[in-house]
Amino acid sequence: MCLSRVSGDTVQDPLTQQMMYLVGVQHxxxxxxxxxxxxxVFMSEPExxxxxxxxxxxxxxxxxxxxxxxxxxxxxxxxxxELLVRYSSWTVLQKKVAWLLTFKAYPQHRRDNNxxxxxxxxxxxxxxxxxxxxxKLVQNEVYQEEIGDLNKRGNVRSSSGIVKLRPVLxxxxxxxxxxxxxxxxxxxAKFSMIVPPKHHxxxxxxxxxxxxxxxxxxxxxxxxxxxxxxxxxxxSAVRKVVQSCLTCKKxxxxxxxxxxxxxxxxxITACEPCFTYTGVDYxxxxxxxxxxxxxxxxxxxxxxxxxxxxxxxxATSLETDCFxxxxxxxxxxxxxxxCIYSDNYSNFVGAEREITTAIEDWNxxxxxxxxxxxxxQ
Ligand SMILES: [Zn+2]
Numbered sequence: 001m002c003l004s005r006v007s008g009d010t011v012q013d014p015l016t017q018q019m020m021y022l023v024g025v026q027h028x029x030x031x032x033x034x035x036x037x038x039x040x041v042f043m044s045e046p047e048x049x050x051x052x053x054x055x056x057x058x059x060x061x062x063x064x065x066x067x068x069x070x071x072x073x074x075x076x077x078x079x080x081x082e083l084l085v086r087y088s089s090w091t092v093l094q095k096k097v098a099w100l101l102t103f104k105a106y107p108q109h110r111r112d113n114n115x116x117x118x119x120x121x122x123x124x125x126x127x128x129x130x131x132x133x134x135x136k137l138v139q140n141e142v143y144q145e146e147i148g149d150l151n152k153r154g155n156v157r158s159s160s161g162i163v164k165l166r167p168v169l170x171x172x173x174x175x176x177x178x179x180x181x182x183x184x185x186x187x188x189a190k191f192s193m194i195v196p197p198k199h200h201x202x203x204x205x206x207x208x209x210x211x212x213x214x215x216x217x218x219x220x221x222x223x224x225x226x227x228x229x230x231x232x233x234x235x236s237a238v239r240k241v242v243q244s245c246l247t248c249k250k251x252x253x254x255x256x257x258x259x260x261x262x263x264x265x266x267x268i269t270a271c272e273p274c275f276t277y278t279g280v281d282y283x284x285x286x287x288x289x290x291x292x293x294x295x296x297x298x299x300x301x302x303x304x305x306x307x308x309x310x311x312x313x314x315a316t317s318l319e320t321d322c323f324x325x326x327x328x329x330x331x332x333x334x335x336x337x338x339c340i341y342s343d344n345y346s347n348f349v350g351a352e353r354e355i356t357t358a359i360e361d362w363n364x365x366x367x368x369x370x371x372x373x374x375x376x377q
Pocket of ligand 1 (some may be wrong): 215216245
């Protein structure tokens with residue numbers, strides 16, 4: 001695309017005149033303007049013969065000139081970053097760094113003491129030193145500008161995200177400036193190490209505390225963390241870790257509930273006498289004192305499926321005749337049921353051997369025939 005400027009008197013220029021028609025001239029005159037539709041005459045000529053543009057130089061302070069500033073940011077991630085993102089457990093990383101520091105300090109130790117004793121175990125001091133080293137690496141990645149400002153000017157810029165913490169540099173580590181610096185408590189508690197909230201190591205640190213505190217809630221984790229570390233927007237960072245914990249998800253899961261089946265027709269049939277549809281079952285034997293002896297008695301329960309009314313009978317035994325006896329008593333008292341249901345005594349199968357043996361002795365045919373003779377299914 002080529003940009004050209006049409007030279008000439010702006011008032012006499014036909015294109016300008018056509019634009020003026022738009023304001024107040026009749027449309028017939030506008031339509032008769034050939035240049036409006038076909039453009040300037042030179043556009044019909046070859047492009048090399050078109051008039052050259054004469055824009056001239058624009059002054060830099062012209063208000064129409066848009067000032068653009070190019071900002072280039074270069075982030076160099078070295079070997080330390082590879083080390084920090086290599087592990088997915090704070091404890092493992094802490095131990096690795098502790099061994100690295102021990103290995104680094106070993107030649108000096110050997111020269112000073114002139115002994116060749118090798119280190120076999122890590123101590124608590126080694127792990128604490130490793131923690132400080134990890135935090136230092138993380139801070140050098142994230143708070144590079146703030147550390148530079150503190151080294152040069154003694155304070156951070158007001159635009160910094162941690163300016164409200166009034167950070168100070170102690171042994172190369174960025175810590176929260178504290179009002180309780182004179183308090184007789186540990187240095188870590190007075191000047192907590194500042195840890196960026198979105199860094200990989202911070203996630204690992206919160207996870208480690210979460211597991212160490214037996215999957216505690218966010219407030220407890222935050223309180224324990226703040227004895228040593230300060231995470232800006234820490235509550236949100238801790239909440240994210242707690243919500244993503246699989247163990248906590250399982251513990252907080254809503255228990256499943258069984259779907260309730262549709263009620264059978266006889267359960268919801270209205271305007272029928274009570275015990276029209278009845279279920280019958282035995283319940284466990286109870287010891288009953290009879291004279292000087294103790295005998296077993298079973299309970300027989302009749303339940304109306306419609307009204308949930310209950311009728312109880314005492315069974316002296318599990319014999320067939322006994323069932324017929326209390327069934328007759330039930331009919332005489334409550335009326336003849338239209339349909340009677342039982343579980344075929346299958347619930348007794350796994351019960352006591354005495355009951356199972358007695359059930360097998362029952363004359364099932366006789367039990368079924370007795371109700372049938374009275375017109376009951
Ligand atoms: Zn958890």
